[in-house]
Amino acid sequence: MTSLTLYIGNKNYSSWSFRPWLGMRMAGITFEEVLIPFDFANGHPAIKAISPSGKVPVLRDGEMLISESLAILDHVARQAPGSGLWPDDHLLRSKAMSMSCEMLSGFHALRNACPMNMRRPRKAIEVSGAIAADVARVETLWSGCLEQTGGPFLLGGFSIADAMFAPVVNRLDVYGFEVSDVCALYMRRMQALPAWREWEEAGRAEPWIVEEDEA
Incomplete structure (x- = not known):
């Protein structure tokens, strides 16, 4: 390479x-x-x-x-x-691609209302029907994958699907969404990754303030 x-x-x-x-x-x-x-x-x-x-x-x-x-x-x-970024199993690889594409093109209500913000104090927001529908879809995807593969990540080992949904983990956390125990455990597992902590610590230390917007 x-x-x-x-x-x-x-x-x-x-x-x-x-x-x-x-x-x-x-x-x-x-x-x-x-x-x-x-x-x-x-x-x-x-x-x-x-x-x-x-x-x-x-x-x-x-x-x-x-x-x-x-x-x-x-x-x-x-x-x-x-x-391991794409799972070895061809069915799981296709699932990872499908989920990643859905993340790429969907969840607009959640993304627009709840931009990623690593240093935002945890505080719940008023949730519209569209946002609730996006969160419900995320929970369905996550819990279904974790049940199918047994974890610890969405498709067993860490994959592109986890990377694509990582900002959603931050959103559900800092905007105070209530999620199932299975999804909450997955979120904590992601946030405990050394790479996650490295990024978050650097983000919290940044001096720049930007109006909330999806980037």
Whole structure:
């Protein structure tokens, strides 16, 4: 594997950056991290210099730039087939892809109302029907997978599915959602990961304050 550079946004807020960063850390993949703080007033000038879309995360692999969290994770998983990022079992691998795509394109009510925020004090919010439906769907997915595989993660070992849903763990925690015991245990297991703690501690220490928004 060539040298990899992962460009990310603020660790306190950037849910899309968190996904590939956590997955790569958990897989033991070596990469250089470059953090570019959000600057909405200036239209992310530093980000646009390396990302045609003006968004993060972006992975540089040699001369190639790969954007979008799931594409980045898939790229490194195929280059490191022993990493476990995609489950070995072909049925579980397809399940992981299905869940990751659903996370990529869905759960808009939850994501819009409850942006990832590592240093937000735990406080419940008023929950609309759409948000409740998103949370119920998350719980159904998580509990079904954990029952099927026995855990400790969604599809047995840590996979791309866990990385893609990691920001949801933060959201359900800091916005005070009540979840089942099975889901609560899974959330605690994710938050106890050394890689999670490394990211969270760095996010809490950041000086930047951004208006709450999905990133």
